[in-house]
Amino acid sequence: xxxxxxxxxxxxxxxxxxxxxxxxxxxxxxxxxxxxxxxxxxxxxxxxxxxxxxxxxxxxxxxxxxxxxxxxxxxxxxxxxxxxxxxxxxxxxxxxxxxxxxxxxxxxxxxxxxxxxxxxxxxxxxxxxxxxxxxxxxxxxxxxxxxxxxxxxxxxxxxxxxxxxxxxxxxxxxxxxxxxxxxxxxxxxxxxxxxxxxxxxxxxxxxxxxxxxxxxxxxxxxxxxxxxxxxxxxxxxxxxxxxxxxxxxxxxxxxxxxxxxxxxxxxxxxxxxxxxxxxxxxxxxxxxxxxxxxxxxxxxxxxxxxxxxxxxx
Numbered sequence: 485x486x487x488x489x490x491x492x493x494x495x496x497x498x499x500x501x502x503x504x505x506x507x508x509x510x511x512x513x514x515x516x517x518x519x520x521x522x523x524x525x526x527x528x529x530x531x532x533x534x535x536x537x538x539x540x541x542x543x544x545x546x547x548x549x550x551x552x553x554x555x556x557x558x559x560x561x562x563x564x565x566x567x568x569x570x571x572x573x574x575x576x577x578x579x580x581x582x583x584x585x586x587x588x589x590x591x592x593x594x595x596x597x598x599x600x601x602x603x604x605x606x607x608x609x610x611x612x613x614x615x616x617x618x619x620x621x622x623x624x625x626x627x628x629x630x631x632x633x634x635x636x637x638x639x640x641x642x643x644x645x646x647x648x649x650x651x652x653x654x655x656x657x658x659x660x661x662x663x664x665x666x667x668x669x670x671x672x673x674x675x676x677x678x679x680x681x682x683x684x685x686x687x688x689x690x691x692x693x694x695x696x697x698x699x700x701x702x703x704x705x706x707x708x709x710x711x712x713x714x715x716x717x718x719x720x721x722x723x724x725x726x727x728x729x730x731x732x733x734x735x736x737x738x739x740x741x742x743x744x745x746x747x748x749x750x751x752x753x754x755x756x757x758x759x760x761x762x763x764x765x766x767x768x769x770x771x772x773x774x775x776x777x778x779x780x781x782x783x784x785x786x787x788x789x790x791x792x793x794x795x796x797x
Contacts, residue, residue: 486581486795493587496791499595499630503602506595509786511759515540516781529556539781544574547785549585571788581792586619588791592783594623596725596755597700600775601676602631603758603765604723605698609675610635615667615687615711616680617641617650620702624678625654625661628700637661638670668692679703679711684735690715695770701736705778709735712774714745720774722746723765725755729778736776755780 488496516539524532533553540546551567558564567585572578601609609632614621617639625637637659641647647663654661664670671677671692678700679688690713693699699720704711717740724730730737731748740746753763755777766773 485579486792488581488583488791488795490584490587493584493791494591496583496794497588497591497787499598499627501790501794502591502595502787503598503627503630505786505790506592506783507599507602507759509541509782510599510756512541514782514785515542519781524552526554526556529554537781537784539785540574541785542574545580545785545789546572546574546577547781547788549589549781549784551585569784569788571785571792581788581795583788583791588784588787589779590619590623591627592787593620593702593777593779594627595787596777596780596783597624597678597702597775598627598631599755599759600723600725600777601628601698601700604773604775605632605676606696606766606769608633609698611638611674612636612676612678613638613640613664613670613674614650614678614680615640616703617643617646618680620680621650622653622657624680624700624702625659626657628676628678629659632676634676635660638664638674640664640667640670676700681711682709683711684709686710686713686716688712688716690717690719693719693772695772697772699772699774701734701774701776704735705733707733707735707738710739712736714740714743716774717746717750720772721752721767722750722774722776723753723755723758724751724775725777725783726780727751727754729780730776733778734776 520536522534535551537549569583571581651661651663681703757763
């Protein structure tokens with residue numbers, strides 16, 4: 485059985501191959517049951533949560549991501565979230581591999597955004613604004629740069645020191661990155677605006693988006709969260725990773741729907757339709773596009789299969 489730690493999982497998932505694997509999985513026939521959420525009692529402490537996210541390709545592979553969230557772990561000097569991914573044979577049920585769940589999640593999430601960017605962002609996109617300085621930020625910049633000719637990266641965060649640190653880390657990866665403090669000015673210049681935050685109030689305003697811009701919304705994974713305003717969804721052609729997921733969890737779409745700003749048919753398509761070519765992505769140089777993701781279990785499965793098969797040789 486193959487066991488990959490954080491560094492080994494990262495090395496097994498190079499951007500080009502991972503982006504292609506995720507797109508192929510969206511274009512194929514993967515079974516994705518509804519994810520499971522279970523409350524777990526922890527005597528004397530806040531209750532924990534156990535998340536199980538299964539997916540399988542019949543006769544090929546079965547995978548499940550197990551994520552535990554223990555809010556009081558900070559009292560022990562431990563992360564609140566731990567995750568592992570278990571990959572099994574779809575023919576025999578034999579356990580084949582265990583991967584680091586956190587690293588797999590971070591990379592497959594960015595890869596899904598890159599698949600969307602491949603279909604929705606301008607072919608000539610050169611400037612990207614990264615809003616947020618968390619774990620996903622470097623992954624998103626690298627992933628988008630794998631599919632578009634990006635030359636300049638702006639990084640904005642509520643904490644300026646963190647933005648500077650992220651920019652330094654990005655430069656170490658070979659990206660021309662600079663921290664910025666004027667969010668509006670950077671957004672008005674950017675060909676791609678990517679957001680990965682836990683914001684509950686809009687950060688990016690639709691009026692800031694220039695003709696031809698692509699807005700990539702990765703954070704705000706609860707209906708109460710939001711990274712863009714009503715004008716952004718009004719101006720943009722909207723695409724999502726999965727309708728089911730976004731319509732139940734994605735605040736950037738759920739809130740405008742509830743407020744009557746847009747209707748459900750404003751969603752032009754989901755990633756599977758773009759991957760299969762049944763829905764057209766970008767139609768003109770000047771249109772504004774928006775991609776909202778909340779994550780899909782098939783993305784994890786695609787990454788796990790890629791890692792396993794690359795090691796199997």
